[in-house]
Amino acid sequence: MKQLLRNNLAQQQTSLNQLYSNISKQGVKESNKGFSQLSRRQILTRQRSHNQNQQGHSYKQLISLLLLGGCTMTMQSYFPAKNRLSSLAQAEQDNTTQQQLERVSSQVREEHLQLNSKVQVLFIYYDSRQALQREFMHDIEVKSIVEKLLKKYPNLSIVKLDVNDPSFAENNLNQEVINVVEYGNNKISNKKKPTIFLRADDRIVKFKANYLNKNYDQFNTAFQKESSFYIIKSVKDLAERLNQFNKSLNDTTIVYVHDPSKATTPTDGTSNVDTKQISFRLMRQETENPILQINDLELAQKLNMQPGKFYCYFKPSFINGYEQYIDKDINFCYLQAYEGICRDEFQINEEKVQSEEFSNHLKRYRGFQTEKFAIQNFDQYFTRTFTVEFVFNPNFSEFKRKFKTGTSQKPMIFIYSPAMYMSRYIGEFKQVLQNYTEVFDVYYTEDHNEAQQLFYTKEFPDIFPYVAIVDTKKKKGLKSSAGTLHELTLENNNFYFQKYREIIFFNDIQKNVNKLIDKFLDGEAHHYYQSQRMNQETRVKKICSANFEQQILKNPKIEQCIVEVFKHDCPSCAFNGKVFNVFSRKLEKHGYLNKLPLYRLSIDNKVPQLGNFGYSPIYMYVRKRGNEIVEIKTLDPPQRPEEFLKQIEEHSKLKGLTEKIKIKARDQIIKHIRLEDLDENFDIDFDTVEEPQPELQPTEQAQKA
Known part of the structure; x- marks a missing residue:
């Protein structure tokens, strides 16, 4: 070779x-x-x-x-040349890493709180004594979240503060951030996750902790919402952003039309900002999405927009008058972009923003705009056209804040119902609520996870709309072993606001909602306490296919019984099941339960002796002889109590049953909803007492004679 x-x-x-x-x-x-x-x-x-x-x-x-x-x-x-290049690259990388580390600190510094719209700081407050918070911080470290943020956002600094560290109290600036946003140290320690504040565009706002861990993929959108804006260059751009941002009922997309020829106007000596920047900061509070900006005045004219105004696009839905078009083949995003439908106009009041009153108010927060500042000032510093009418307010966060702090000036009506049902009920709700716009603030959510944060909504299936009235002006004091606590203040949490609720039947919504409102306004509504599941007392025994023979067929004590076949998430089953529970207690009270036991069986079970179950609920009277079933009769459901009781007496031969037992189904359910049936002195037979008839006047007696 x-x-x-x-x-x-x-x-x-x-x-x-x-x-x-x-x-x-x-x-x-x-x-x-x-x-x-x-x-x-x-x-x-x-x-x-x-x-x-x-x-x-x-x-x-x-x-x-x-x-x-x-x-x-x-x-x-x-190779030496290559090694020299590698060395230079490594040195540059080390230098970059060192610069990034300098942007991470464990103490708040003066530059973090100096007014400068370009400064961006993420304040992470946590309590090392709390195991869940320590675990959260450990997850951030393992996932290198801080390193990723520093690399992606060159202007961002991160401050990690342990409120349990002795050095925390030594630096007054650490507490200053909490004071500006009016947040308490106790809240930080009592939470399951760290408390995070974002300082950007001279605003300090609370930031969701999950953006640093579980929902890190959403961090960029949330960060851009607080720190910058997107430029819109065409109608297509606007339509695509509307499609991207307006996903849920509460989503809004805000567009600002900028006039490049208009000079900026400083406000005061404390912050070198113009009216546009102030209005931007106030408007950021009104949306969860980044603000869009149009610089091209020809495009703005094409979209029927004027310079210096904000245009708020809402998602067309059943809550703002577009229910008849939801199932149609319509591209609402392009329709909104071209025609400007379902949008409101907002314009800043420049005189008020540049006033000394605004400046003094801003100084209370060190010149920063906070969430509380924006909420207090937004309505008085903006004028709105109100071209879009809403039946409900879908902002659950706003309702939750008012519910917890009692800041609502009106009683609040809260409604939960999935969109698939509410889109059918909306007409009836609108007929009632349009008469009380000055009386109530009405809030709505379609999200069960949101609703269950404050209420227990699974008492009935979702087809029943959940409606409650919350009166923040009336407080219900908590009770201790020493009796009712006297000081009812938000600081000591010794109370809760009174809540009122009635069953809203899906087939008679307008009548039931009117009834609830009338009772509340007349002072006849009953406060209810339930915020979590409360099982109804019952004497009905649960059985399944595995123990059917043991419990019934081969049980020598059983000669006859009634079996209820139910299905989960069945509206009729839920209602009839509660009445059946009432019936079981009445049987026990009058001595019939041993002679006629009651059983409950899920429709998923296969019991050949009872045949196939084609629907639910099913109520069957079962008679047996020895170990064999000799008779099965289908009964009317308990929601028709007269027929139900009459058929049972006829089949069971239990004398006097219809005379001793009477059921008013709706009245019993209402008592259960109010939790009155939990009282140890509650009489299950309250509905058998005949209501006294009013005495006839002499003239009426004469006419009757």
Whole structure:
């Protein structure tokens, strides 16, 4: 092999010498460096160039030269050069890492609280004594969240503060951030996750902790919402942003039309900002999405927009008058972009913003706009067109805040119902609520996870709309072993606001909602306490296919019984099941339960002795002889109590049953909803007492005679 290689080299020696001669002619400096700074790629490139001049040499020949050490000097000089580049890159990377680490601190510094719209700081407050908070901070470290944020956002600084660290109290600035946003140290320690505040665009707002962990993929949108805005360059851009941002009923997309020719106007000496910046900061509080901006006045004119105004686009839905179009093949995003439907106009009041009153109010917060500042000032500093009418307010966060702090000026009506049902009920609700717009603040959510944060909504299936009235002006004191606590204040949490609720039947919504409101306004509504599931007292036994024979068929004590077949999430089953529970207690009270036991069976069970279950609920009277069933009769459901009781008495031969037992189904359910049936003195037979008839006047007696 070596001999062949030598022969090949001898034949091509002249051509190779010519190749290197041509390479060296490219520059004396390059040649003087001994060919050492030419990379292998450069050598091959120039070989191909030489081939085009009919003096080419094969790739094999060049490889042969490299194998025999002809380019020893080249290889020796190439790798050191590469190493020098790697060293420079590593040094640059180390320098960048050091700069990033300098942006992370454990104490708030003065520059973190100086007014500068470009400064961005993430304040992470946590209590190392809380295990869940420690675990959260550990997850952040494992996932390198801080490093990712510092790399992605070059202007962002991060401050991690342990409120349990002795050095925390030594630095007054650590507490200053909490004071500005009016947040308490106790809240930080009592939470399951760290408390995070974002300082951006001279605003300090509370930031969701999950954005740093579970929902990190949503961090960028939330961060951009607080720190910057998107430029809209075409109608298509606007339509695509509407499609991206307006997903839920509470989503809004805000567009600002900027006039480049308009000069900025400073407000006061404390903050060198203009009216546009102030209005931007106030408006950021009204949306969960980044604000959009249009700089092209021709595009603004095409979209029927005017400079200096904000345009708020809402999602067209059943709560703002578009229910008849929801199932149609309509691209609402482009329709909104072109026609401007379902949008309101907002304009800042420049005189008020530049007033001394606004400046003094802002100084209370060190010149920063906070969530509380925006809530207090938004309505008085903006004028709105109100071209979009809402049946409900879908802002659950606002309702939750008022529910907890009692800041609502009106009683609040809260409604929960999935969108698939509410889209059918909306007409009836609208008929009632339009008469009380000045009396109540009405809030709605379609999200069960939101509703269950404050209420227990699973008492009935979702087809029953959940409606409650909350009166923040009336407080219900908590009770302790020493009796009712006297000081009812938000600070000591010794109370809760009174709540009122009635069952809203899905087939008679308008009548039931009117009834609830009338009772509340007349002072006849009953406060209810339930915020979590409360099982109804019952004497009905649960059975399944596995124990049916043991419990009923082979049980010598059972001669006859009633079996209820139910299905989960069945509205009729839920209602009838509660009445059936009442019936069981009445049987026990009047001594019939041992003679006629009651059982409850899920429709998922297969019991051949009872046949197939084609629907639910089913109520069956079962008679047996020995270990065999000899008679099965289907009964009317308990919601028709007269027929139900009459059929039972006829089949069971229990004398006097219809005389002793009477059921008013709705009245019993209402008592249960109010939790009155939990009272130890509650009389289950309250509905058997005949209501006294009013005495007839003498004239009426004469007429009757």
